[in-house]
Amino acid sequence: MRVVAVMNYKGGVGKTTVTANLGAVAASRGLRVLLIDLDPQTNLTFSFFTVDAWHNRLKDDLTIKRWYESELPGRGISLADLIVTPERAEDALVNTGGRLDLISSHLGLIDIDLELAARLGGTTTLDGSKRKFLDLHNCLRGALEDDRFADYDLVLIDCAPNFGLVTKTAIVASEKILVPAKADYLSTLGLDYLDGNCKVLVQQFNDYVNHKRDAGDYRPIDPGFLGVVFTMVQIYSQQVVLAQHAYIEEVRLNSRVPVLESKIRNSPRHFGDAGEGGVPAMLAAAGKDEVVSEFDQLVDEVLSELSLSGDRQ
Numbered sequence: 001m002r003v004v005a006v007m008n009y010k011g012g013v014g015k016t017t018v019t020a021n022l023g024a025v026a027a028s029r030g031l032r033v034l035l036i037d038l039d040p041q042t043n044l045t046f047s048f049f050t051v052d053a054w055h056n057r058l059k060d061d062l063t064i065k066r067w068y069e070s071e072l073p074g075r076g077i078s079l080a081d082l083i084v085t086p087e088r089a090e091d092a093l094v095n096t097g098g099r100l101d102l103i104s105s106h107l108g109l110i111d112i113d114l115e116l117a118a119r120l121g122g123t124t125t126l127d128g129s130k131r132k133f134l135d136l137h138n139c140l141r142g143a144l145e146d147d148r149f150a151d152y153d154l155v156l157i158d159c160a161p162n163f164g165l166v167t168k169t170a171i172v173a174s175e176k177i178l179v180p181a182k183a184d185y186l187s188t189l190g191l192d193y194l195d196g197n198c199k200v201l202v203q204q205f206n207d208y209v210n211h212k213r214d215a216g217d218y219r220p221i222d223p224g225f226l227g228v229v230f231t232m233v234q235i236y237s238q239q240v241v242l243a244q245h246a247y248i249e250e251v252r253l254n255s256r257v258p259v260l261e262s263k264i265r266n267s268p269r270h271f272g273d274a275g276e277g278g279v280p281a282m283l284a285a286a287g288k289d290e291v292v293s294e295f296d297q298l299v300d301e302v303l304s305e306l307s308l309s310g311d312r313q
């Protein structure tokens with residue numbers, strides 16, 4: 001099982017679209033994929049379930065909010081019990097041998113970050129607070145060690161555009177981080193900052209694991225960047241427009257975060273409805289066009305970086 005967090009502080013850069021379509025295409029190649037929606041906006045969930053279906057079937061019992069809300073996430077309620085299979089995507093994957101499951105988010109997850117942060121306080125001893133830090137930050141990683149997740153080839157975690165505690169639990173749980181970004185000033189500005197914040201988190205976590213006398217079963221973490229995938233790229237006459245090309249080269253040459261070869265062009269025709277049909281655009285697409293090829297290339301690149309192979313259908 002390979003776990004990848006899809007994140008960027010910047011909102012609206014294509015994180016959810018990449019997560020849904022990457023997961024769907026990987027599943028169409030025969031892989032068993034689990035998507036986890038950690039964003040209170042719940043966009044990933046709503047790209048598979050209608051709002052009515054979410055209200056009627058998921059909202060009360062089957063969302064990640066319920067899990068983060070428990071005394072210590074992972075105690076009392078099992079993460080694996082929250083797995084659901086979106087039916088419309090399942091139908092689209094018939095005969096592929098793959099599967100696509102989801103752990104749904106909840107609009108109320110927005111309050112959880114503050115609650116979790118409050119729970120970090122409250123101990124007076126240094127050892128006690130280190131233990132709390134490790135317990136909380138490691139919660140998602142620990143939960144994914146449940147046998148019921150062992151069957152998945154790939155777990156993709158769609159993060160909110162922030163660096164709150166819930167996002168941090170995703171980083172601790174992941175071995176790789178995929179960073180969708182637009183090729184513009186504001187989207188590329190934060191990349192080194194993101195790298196810096198990840199390093200601080202990793203260092204603090206590992207220091208606590210190494211120095212705490214009672215670190216329990218905790219092991220050090222070493223999440224690396226899969227890289228930046230540029231999305232919504234403007235193509236003109238088969239070329240990336242000049243201004244965007246300049247931003248992409250700037251990041252490639254000067255950022256500490258590596259840049260993937262694959263890019264996804266701006267295509268409102270494919271991604272305009274944000275998945276309201278319940279089947280990610282790349283799975284619903286009738287034939288092979290440039291955008292489908294670009295996503296295929298992204299999946300090739302990501303699977304190869306993760307040493308996963310999928311049978312191309």
Ligand SMILES: Nc1ncnc2c1ncn2[C@@H]1O[C@H](COP(=O)(O)OP(=O)(O)OP(=O)(O)O)[C@@H](O)[C@H]1O
Pocket residue numbers: 010011012013014015016017018039041043159160161231232233264265266267268271272273274275
């Ligand atoms: N390649 C693309 N071409 C055209 N539109 C796109 C593309 N990728 C995403 N979009 C659209 O851009 C909007 C933002 O995309 P998305 O929701 O995936 O971003 P996000 O980074 O997850 O946002 P947030 O930070 O709010 O979670 C959506 O309306 C989506 O349909």
Ligand SMILES: [Mg+2]
Pocket residue numbers: 015016017039041043044158159
């Ligand atoms: Mg999103």
